[in-house]
Amino acid sequence: MPRAGLTRERLVEAAASLADEEGFEMLTLAALARHFDVKLASLYSHVANIDDLKAGIALLALSALADRAEEAVAGRAGRDALVALADAHRSFALEHPGLFAAARFPLDPASAATSGGAQISRICQAALRAYGLSETDRVHAVRLIGSFFLGFSLLESCGSFSHSQPEAETSWTRSLDGFDMLFRSWAVA
């Protein structure tokens, strides 16, 4: 029998696609093996176990989100940068629910520190620079919008907003306008 040509990278990428299609919770080594038409135990030459695979997807997801965020804020400042950053997060969550879920898989501190997560934090910091906030207020602002992006995306994608008027979209832009105003009011003289 010819070899399947498996690779840790190919496995992680295929698993990421499966997660987007079927849900990160539904992801299973057995399903991944079936996808490559390979026996389940064969995967263990490339990943240590299922948590290792999931950590790989998490890193991929954080990296992809960081790329989007970086491109979104490039050449923008102030309100424009804030809105672009926000939309990058939200569209990522809506287009890649599996990756978005994977991004919250718990990582060991070492991987976390060098992951796209830390990168995203820096990008957010930079995106808010034009507001001229103090050091600590910029941290508060990053945590505020990060929490909001995450919470809103979660609630929207599980349908929490779909049974009341108005559209989720409207609340999104209204909130972002509010944050813009708030951060301008936080600005130091």
Next chain:
Amino acid sequence: MPRAGLTRERLVEAAASLADEEGFEMLTLAALARHFDVKLASLYSHVANIDDLKAGIALLALSALADRAEEAVAGRAGRDALVALADAHRSFALEHPGLFAAARFPLDPASAATSGGAQISRICQAALRAYGLSETDRVHAVRLIGSFFLGFSLLESCGSFSHSQPEAETSWTRSLDGFDMLFRSWAVA
């Protein structure tokens, strides 16, 4: 052999405790059966399957959170009500991580509509009444703070804030002060 005296209610409550101790993801029918010193299959006289059990925990969690929220806002208005409501959410998330996770288990529309979730939404609406917002702005405000409460609690409990200064607590109160200011600026004349 004497009977164990199982009940759907006892099962759901014990499972909720297990979820708080070991994590909602780690919850298993087998572990629950061991807890009651009963065979696994015996549980099926009281719950339909594991999703049914999880849905039961979700309803319990939403109801418990609604109770906390209701008590928190009682007799308070404006900023006081907002902060009390926020702290009720955050303390619930920190004290009951398993229940907090369970509260996001997907429910069928029928259960969801009569669950504590809908109740919490109404409590939030009421808590913001003193700001004198328009109908739609009150919906936006509820969605905004709901997203923030959820996102912040998630990030805090997975340690996202613990590797940078200042304390998460500080960002929490700073953000709530910001929301108070924002909603006052949204108020109609």
Next chain:
DNA sequence: GATATTTTCCTAATACTGTTAGTTTTTATG
């Protein structure tokens, strides 16, 4: 109180998933 009935709990069996150990087969290297 004896009998019938319902409910609870059990045993047994099946189907998945994840994991490890050890073996064969392919590929790369000298």
Next chain:
DNA sequence: CATAAAAACTAACAGTATTAGGAAAATATC
């Protein structure tokens, strides 16, 4: 070509969820 390394396999085991059907306890009925 011979040999070593890596990839994929077979086989086995443990854990979880689920269903079917049986025994026994609690409950209802006469």
